[in-house]
Amino acid sequence: MSSAQPLTAAQAMAAAAARLRAAGVADPARDARVLLAHAAKIEASRVTLIAPEELAEDVAERYEQLVSLRAIRVPVSHLIGEREFYGRRFKVSGEVLDPRPETESLIEAALAQPFERVLDLGTGSGCILVTLLAEREGAQGLGVDLSEAACLQASANAVLHRVEARCDIRQSDWFSAIEGKFDLIVSNPPYIALEEMDGLSDEVLNHEPHLALTDGGDGLSCYRAIASGVGAFLAPGGRVLVEIGPTQGAAVAGFFTDAGLDAVRVLPDLDGRDRVVLGVKTADNSV
Incomplete structure (x- = not known):
């Protein structure tokens, strides 16, 4: 891409894919295409249309910078500033965990029953809370996160998807700044053991916030905190849903059961791996 002779978009993409492949990037052709679209300021679906054309100098320079950063494992989402989740694009940065496809299992489980007030613990980018509010137009939501930067990112995504009037974002250490009752409480907490x-991949280990990845211990302390505090904030009949690592289902289900929650279940993701733990506060239990 540094040749004096201008390259066509197709040639530049091929060279970029080869460079990324040599660097060990998992899907070099896809990344080369997405980054070219970003450099050229077009939709990725339109890259084929410009393939025969020579790249303008400014586009070629931007592309070179993007490919160089991707080759040292800066995530694509950080380079283009967004990531798709549940059919919507969310703004992301190195301050928040990237939305991941497996988290859509939590969304599906949450949407399986109606809700009016939802609390998102450790909201991060806000992708869970904003998605739930966008899918349920009458619902109100509160998202909390220990990170001020994450709160700002979540607020921006709420505005982006036009749910800000129904969405409150606060800085809070779990339940410390929360009042009231909710009929749905959700969380994707840090669950990777130290x-x-x-x-973890270089992309995750070196470019995503460790605060959002690990509790610094056995990966279960956040679930203990949620289980011990959730009863005070769940309305009768309310549900709590948490994302888990694929080996944590039995442990987290045990925390929920010990906390007095009913109908505790471990739900799989699309790959059949344990992904979500569900608990319900029945009207007459003592949680």
């Missing part, structure tokens, strides 16, 4: 962190 000893597992070294096994």
Whole structure:
């Protein structure tokens, strides 16, 4: 891409894909295409249309910078500033966890029954809360996060998807700044054990906030905190849904059961792995 002779978009993409492949990037052709679209300021679906054309100098320079950063494993989402989740684009940065496809299992489980007031613990980018409010136009929501930067990102995404009038974002350490009752409480907390962190990809380990990835211990402390405090904020008949790592279902279900929640279940994701734990506060229990 640094040749004096201008490259066509197709040639530049091929060179970028080869470079990313050599760097060990998992899906080099896809990334090369997405980054070219971003450099050229067009939709990725239109890249084929410009393939025969020579790249303008400014586009080629932007593309070179993007590919260079991707080659050292900066995530694509951070380079283009957004990530798709449940059919919507969310603004992201290095201050929040990237929305992931497996979290859509939590969304599906939450939408399986009606709700009017939803609380999102550790809201991060706000993708869970904003999605639920966008899908349920009459619902109101509160999202909390320990990180001020995450709260700002979640607020921006609420505005982006036009749910800000029904969405309150606050800085809070779990339940510390929360009042009232909710008929749905959701969370995708940090659940990676400290000893597992070294096994993460460079993209995750070096570019996503560790505060959102691990509790610094066994990966279960956040679920203990949620289970111990959730009863005071769940309305009778209310549900709590948390995303888990695929080996944590039995432990987290046990926390929920010990906390007095009923109808506790472990729900799978589309790959059949344990992904969500559900608990219900019945009207007559003592949670």
